[in-house]
Amino acid sequence: MQNRSQPVYVTEGPLTTHQVLEKASSILAEQFTESDVYSEPTKTKEFLEFKLAHYEREVFGIMLLDNRHRLIDYKELFFGTIDAASIYPREVVKAVLADNAAAVIFAHNHPSGVAEPSTADKLITKRLVDALQLIDVRVLDHIIVGQTSFSFAERGLL
Template sequence: MAATAEKNLKKQLIASNVFNNRIRTTNFTELSTQELIELSFNLKPSKAAELLENIDTLADLRNGLTEFPPTMEFQFKASFELSKRILQFDVKKEKITSSYGLAQQLIQETRDLEQEHFILLTLNTKNQIIRRRTLFIGTLNQNIAHPRDIFREAIRDNAAQIIIAHNHPSGDPTPSEADSIFTSRLTKICELIGIQMLDHLILGESTYYSYAEN
C-alpha cells in the first residue's frame, strides 16, 4: 500500500514538474483551455477536466474567475488569456437563440467605445458561433466596413450564416440611411453567394436596433 502511494506521488510530481516547466517556456496562447483553467483556479488536471466537462454556459466559467487572485503572475496571465477566449466564445460554441440576447451582451462590451466598431459573427447551420471578430474600427460616427472583407472572412470560416453588428458612439441606435443602404446591399450579396444574413444589430448605450426584428 505504501509503495503504491509513493509511486503515485512520484507520478504526480513528475507531471507537475513537466507542466510547470511548460508554462514557463511556452506562449500562453499555446496552452489548452484545460491547462488555462488549471492555472486560473489552481486545480489538479483531473479537477480542471471535470470543470471543463461540466461547463454549460460561458457565464459558468466567467463566474469562477471571481475567486482568482490577480497578484499571482502566472494565474493572472492564464486568466487573462482565458477571459479573452470567453469573450470570443472559444470555450464552447455559443448558440445564438435571439437577437435580444446577443445585443445585450454586445452592448455591455461596446457602450463606452468612442469609435464605431464593426463586428462580424460567423455561424454554422446550428446557429453556433464559429468565430467572432472586430473587422473595422471607424471614426466617431462612421465605420469603414466593406462587403468584400466581410465575405472573405465568412468563406474562410465556411460559414452558413452571419450576423453583423456595430455600435453608435452617440448612444442612439437609430439606423442612419447609410446603415440601411449597407444592410440592403449586404443582404443581396448574401443571397447571391448562399450565405444567410441573420441580422444586423446597431448597438446604443442601453438599447439596440435589429433589422431582423424590424
C-alpha cells in the same frame, strides 16, 4: 478554465489596472461559449453589447455562425471615426468564406448612444445581404449597439 468559486491569490504584488480589466473581461467572456445558439435577439444583443459598447469610435463586427447558428468566430472588421465607418462587402465576403460560415449577424456601435439606424446603415445592410445571398449565406440580423440596442430583424428590416 478557472473555477469562479475559488479565490485568486496574487503573490507578486497588486495588479495593474490593465490586468484587472483583462481579468474582468475574461470572466465576463466565459458567459458566452461557442456552443451558444445565436438565433434569438436577446442573447445576441448581450454578446454584442459586451463586445462593442466600450468603443469611442464606430466599429463594425461580424458574428460568423455555423448551420445551427452556433458561433464559429467573432471578428471586428472595420474601424471608423466617432460617427462613421467604411464597410467593404468584398472584405465581409472574404471573412465569411475563410471561416466557412453558413449564417452571419452584423453589428456595429453608435458611440453617440443613439441606436436608430441611419440611411447609410440601411443601405450597407442591403448591399451586404445581397452579396451574401450570392454565396448562400443567411444574414440573421444587424444589431446596432448604443445606449440600447437596435435589431434589424426585430423591426422587420431584414
